[in-house]
Amino acid sequence: MSSAIEFSGGILTEFIRIIKGAANIADTEGRERIGNEDIERAITEIRNDYIRILSKEDSVILKSVSETKEKTDGERFQNLLFSLAILEYSNGKIWYDIHPTIKAVIE
Secondary structure: OHHHHHHOOOOHHHHHHHHHHHHHHHHHOOOOOOOHHHHHHHHHHHHHHHHHHOOHHHHHHHHHHHHHOOOOOOHHHHHHHHOOOEEEEEOOOEEEEEOHHHHHHHO
């Protein structure tokens, strides 16, 4: 369960997305409980969804955001933010990071 929390990026809808995916996987395989392997598979499926839509230009923006935690200008940044590939956080000041499911692929 802790990996579902970690990979949700602190976004409730992303946590629910991971748990829903894991529940579907467990149910499909005839299990009554979600296991860690189901959560890992759900995270992998979400990662693959992002990888399918990201361009090389997106990867450059994501690397920059991951390193600087800063916003960049442009429509591509906004599209990545709206798709939740980039997440916005605020704890005293606004900062940005990339979705945890794609962090290892981008860095």
